[in-house]
Structure formats: C-alpha cells, structure tokens
Amino acid sequence: QSALTQPASVSGSPGQSITISCTGTGRDVGGYNFVSWYQQYPGKAPQLMIFDVSDRPSGVSNRFSGSKSGNTASLTISGLQAEDEGDYYCSSYTSRSTLVFGGGTKLTVL
Amino acid sequence: QVHLVESGGGVVQPGRSLRLSCAASGFTFSPYGMNWVRQAPGKGLEWVAFISFDGITKYYADSVKGRFTISRDNPKNTLYLQMDSLRAEDTAVYYCAMTTSAWYRGMDVWGQGTTVSVSS
Numbered sequence: 001q002s003a004l005t006q007p008a009s010v011s012g013s014p015g016q017s018i019t020i021s022c023t024g025t026g027r028d029v030g031g032y033n034f035v036s037w038y039q040q041y042p043g044k045a046p047q048l049m050i051f052d053v054s055d056r057p058s059g060v061s062n063r064f065s066g067s068k069s070g071n072t073a074s075l076t077i078s079g080l081q082a083e084d085e086g087d088y089y090c091s092s093y094t095s096r097s098t099l100v101f102g103g104g105t106k107l108t109v110l
Numbered sequence: 111q112v113h114l115v116e117s118g119g120g121v122v123q124p125g126r127s128l129r130l131s132c133a134a135s136g137f138t139f140s141p142y143g144m145n146w147v148r149q150a151p152g153k154g155l156e157w158v159a160f161i162s163f164d165g166i167t168k169y170y171a172d173s174v175k176g177r178f179t180i181s182r183d184n185p186k187n188t189l190y191l192q193m194d195s196l197r198a199e200d201t202a203v204y205y206c207a208m209t210t211s212a213w214y215r216g217m218d219v220w221g222q223g224t225t226v227s228v229s230s
Contacts, residue, residue, distance in 0.1 A: 003154070032214075034214045034215055036215070036216035036217070038155070045223060046205070046207075046220055048216045048217060048218045050216075051211075051218075057216075089155050091216075097169050098157065098169055098170075098171060098172075099157040099160070101154060101155040101156060101157060104154040104155070
C-alpha cells in the first residue's frame with residue numbers, strides 16, 4: 001500500500017490561510033469518506049484534527065476544516081497562528097481494510 | 111482522565127522478538143477498537159495493526175503481516191503487540207491509539223509512544 005501524497009512543506013504568515021493536499025486513489029481517498037487529519041509537534045504524539053473528511057472532534061478549533069474532491073482531500077487552516085506550526089498527516093481507510101497515511105507536511109508559520 | 115501508556119520498547123537484535131504493551135486507564139477499555147501506529151526516526155506515520163473491541167477482528171499492514179500479532183486483554187485493560195522476526199526497518203516509535211467510533215474514522219486518543227531499535 002503506497003503512502004498518500006502530501007506536499008513536503010507549506011508556509012504562511014500569521015492570519016493567512018493555508019491548504020494542505022492529500023492525494024490518493026479510488027481505492028482509498030476517492031472511494032471512502034473516511035479521511036482523517038492529524039497534527040504532530042516534534043517529539044509528541046499525533047492529535048486528531050479532522051475525521052470523516054470534514055468533521056472536527058470536540059475541542060478542535062473551527063479554524064481547521066477539511067474537504068475532498070475526487071481522489072484528493074484537503075486540510076485548510078484559516079487565521080494562521082504560531083501554535084499551528086508542526087507536522088500534518090492525512091490518513092484514509094482503504095479497500096483492503098487497512099489504513100494508509102500520507103508522507104506528512106511540515107507547516108511553517110513565518 | 112483518559113490515558114494510554116506504552117511500554118516494552120528497547121534495543122533488540124535482528125531476527126529476535128519483542129512484546130509491546132499499552133495500558134489503558136481512566137476509561138472503560140473494552141468497548142473500543144485499538145491500533146498500533148509507528149514512526150521511524152525522522153519519518154512519517156505508518157499504521158501497523160488494528161484489533162476490534164472483542165479481539166476477534168484484526169487487520170495488519172503488509173509490512174508486518176505474518177511477523178506481528180496484535181492482541182488485547184480486556185480485564186487487564188491492556189493492548190499488546192508481539193513482534194517476531196524483527197528487522198532493521200522495524201526501528202521506530204510505536205504508538206497505541208484508540209478509536210472511540212468505527213476504527214477507520216480516526217484515532218482520537220494516543221499514548222506517548224515507546225521506542226524500538228533493531229540493531230546488531
């Protein structure tokens with residue numbers, strides 16, 4: 001199972017919006033509405049930010065939103081803040097009853 | 111407070127075995143599916159295995175199928191990962207993670223991780 005494709009890095013200034021893409025195939029991202037996004041700080045465990053493509057767990061800021069079109073899912077962070085800097089990973093359920101992660105995107109807040 | 115605490119990591123030679131544990135506290139462990147996820151040094155996340163709430167349904171990544179076995183002991187509130195025939199590429203931080211809904215909908219509680227290093 002190949003990893004989902006994410007950009008290695010994105011950056012933005014405080015207050016701006018950024019979008020991270022996550023591209024898979026019809027056997028994962030495109031075939032199911034079970035895409036999740038995780039935020040990870042260095043040396044820490046990941047934290048769930050988005051599930052089911054666009055739903056937020058309780059306690060997650062509404063500055064985080066998710067969407068999907070075809071085989072590509074996206075995470076958008078609006079009103080960028082310094083605390084948003086970290087690594088972001090997408091994940092999808094697959095047709096083989098497995099989960100697959102993206103390679104990760106490093107977000108830098110300028 | 112919900113807590114997952116992994117243990118059992120260490121340095122092991124290629125071809126040897128290791129068993130990881132994940133102790134749950136602060137909540138009722140038995141109704142929830144559990145996963146193991148790993149992260150090699152400087153690399154991204156890799157899903158390893160899933161086990162259903164009752165221990166009956168198990169899924170594995172191709173990279174560990176036939177070598178790793180996931181199991182759980184609900185009365186002891188503990189999840190396990192038996193790792194056999196270890197390889198250098200199994201070197202990683204191993205996290206246990208819980209799903210409070212269907213297992214493929216996102217892992218919303220994570221442990222702090224335990225480090226496994228496979229080296230001669």
